[in-house]
Amino acid sequence: MHKKPNKRAMVLTTIVLMTLLGVFLIIFISSIIIGPNALLKKAADAGDWIADKVLGELREKEKLVKPEEGVPDNIKQKYDDLYEKLNKEYSNNECIITYSTIEKTNGFFIKLSKVGNNIFMRLENSKGQVMYPKEIIGLEPCLVAGIQNGEDVASNFWQYYIEKNNAYKNNLKIKTSNNLVISDASLFWGRTGLRKRAYLIDKEDNEDYHIHYHGLLYKPDDKHICFIPTQRGYLPGCKADEDGFRNSCKDEIMKMSLCEVKK
Numbered sequence: 001m002h003k004k005p006n007k008r009a010m011v012l013t014t015i016v017l018m019t020l021l022g023v024f025l026i027i028f029i030s031s032i033i034i035g036p037n038a039l040l041k042k043a044a045d046a047g048d049w050i051a052d053k054v055l056g057e058l059r060e061k062e063k064l065v066k067p068e069e070g071v072p073d074n075i076k077q078k079y080d081d082l083y084e085k086l087n088k089e090y091s092n093n094e095c096i097i098t099y100s101t102i103e104k105t106n107g108f109f110i111k112l113s114k115v116g117n118n119i120f121m122r123l124e125n126s127k128g129q130v131m132y133p134k135e136i137i138g139l140e141p142c143l144v145a146g147i148q149n150g151e152d153v154a155s156n157f158w159q160y161y162i163e164k165n166n167a168y169k170n171n172l173k174i175k176t177s178n179n180l181v182i183s184d185a186s187l188f189w190g191r192t193g194l195r196k197r198a199y200l201i202d203k204e205d206n207e208d209y210h211i212h213y214h215g216l217l218y219k220p221d222d223k224h225i226c227f228i229p230t231q232r233g234y235l236p237g238c239k240a241d242e243d244g245f246r247n248s249c250k251d252e253i254m255k256m257s258l259c260e261v262k263k
Contacts, residue, residue, distance in 0.1 A: 068131050068132065070125065071108065071123065071125075071131060072106055075105060075106055075108055075123075076123075076132075077100070078100050078102045079110055079123050079132065081099055081100040082099050082100070082102070082110070082215075083121055083134050083136075085097050085098075085099040085217065086099075086119065086121070086136050086139070086217070086225055087134070087136050088261050088262075089261065089262040090219060090259040090260060090261060090262060091260050091261070091262045091263075092219075092257060092259060092260055093219055093220060093221050093222065094161075094219070094220060094221075094256075094257065095218075095219050095256065095257040095258055095259035095260070096216060096217070096218060096219075096228075096253060096254060096256050096257070096258055096259065097216075097217040097218075097219060097225075097258070097259045098214075098215055098216060098217070099215040099216075099217060100215055101211075101212065101213070101214055101215040102182060102198045102211060102212065102215065103197060103198060103212045104184050104196050104197055104198050104212065105182060105183050105184050105198050106184070107125070107126050107184065108123055108124065108125055108126075108183070109123070109124040109125075109181055109182070109183045110122075110123055110181070110182040110183070111123075111124060111179070111180070111181050111182075112141045112179075112180045112181075113141075113178060113179050113180075114140050114141055114177070114178040114179070115135075117138060117139075117140060117223070118135055118136060118137050118138065118139065118140075119135070119136040119139055119140065119141055119225075120133070120134075120135055121133070121134040121135070121136060122134065136225075138222070138223070139223065139224060139225045140176065140223060140224050140225075141176075141177055141178075141179075141180050141224075141225065141226075141227075142174040142175060142176045142177060142220075142224045142225070142226040142227075143174070143175050143177060143180070143200065143202065143209065143226050143227045143228070143229065143244075144157050144173065144174060144175070144218050144226050144227070144228045144229070144244065144245075145175060145209050145227075145228075145229045145242065145243060145244040146175040146202060146205070146207060146209075146242055147175070147242050148172050148174075148175040148176070149172060151171055151172045152240075152241060152242050153172055153173060153174060153175045153242075154229075154240040154241060154242065154243075154244050154245060155240045155241060155242075156168050156171035156172060156173050157173040157174075157218075157240065158238075158240035158245070158249075159171075160173065161173075161253075161256055162238075162249075162252050162253070162255075162256075173220065174218070174220050174224060174226050175202070175226075176224070177202045177203070177204045178203075178204060179202075179203035179204065180200060180201070180202060180203070180227070181200070181201045181203060182198055182199070182200055182201075182211065183198065183199065183201065184196040184197065184198060184199070197210075197212040198211060198212045199211065199212070200227055200229060209227075209229030209231075209243060209244050210229050210230060210231040210232070210243075210244065210247075211227060211229055211230070213230045213231070213232065213247040213250075214228075214230045214247060214250050216228035216230065216250070216253060219259050228244065228245065228253065229243065229244030229245070230244055230245045230246065230247040230249065230250065231243055231244055231245070231246060231247060232246070232247055236248075238252055
């Protein structure tokens with residue numbers, strides 16, 4: 001049994017063919033009247049106009065999508081607090097600053113980069129979208145951990161400031177870095193299983209440090225501000241090494257002078 005032809009499909013096919021024929025006819029006549037080169041230029045201009053229109057519409061849609069809307073409140077609060085503590089003007093040096101401890105970042109990244117003599121701080125999501133960019137004028141990032149010029153920075157810091165050993169007065173007590181990133185970079189086993197925690201990564205040497213126990217900063221002078229990493233200690237007492245300090249060292253560190261905000 002033969003199937004009846006679909007009249008609607010035939011009509012649509014006819015319309016498409018007639019449209020194509022009309023387009024080719026217009027192109028042929030236009031090339032005779034204005035010449036092929038002018039025609040190509042007009043076609044290119046029309047193509048550019050269409051591309052600009054499409055891109056413009058895409059940009060308008062992008063404006064409606066704010067990456068900031070996906071940032072959890074607790075991450076935004078931690079980010080703001082850290083920025084506030086870094087950006088304040090302090091009247092003294094060789095002092096300690098506390099900030100709200102960042103236990104984890106939930107897949108976000110807090111990045112601090114040295115740009116000139118300033119710190120460019122921003123929050124990024126997993127797509128690399130930059131949110132809440134900030135600039136901290138006149139300070140460069142650093143940390144009290146790692147090895148610099150062959151010296152164990154945290155051990156020097158501990159010996160001089162806590163043990164009051166003047167023999168370490170001129171030893172390096174900070175490790176400078178052009179790029180620091182706070183993220184859930186490592187995993188470890190906790191009481192409830194595998195857990196994520198925030199780590200500070202020094203991108204200069206790709207070393208990561210624990211910061212999820214205490215939020216501690218050290219201001220050595222008017223040009224730097226440093227993170228003090230603290231890690232879990234399985235033995236009693238305080239110890240400092242290239243990984244920073246045991247988290248039990250906080251009480252001793254807090255005996256140092258606290259940074260005072262300029263009035």
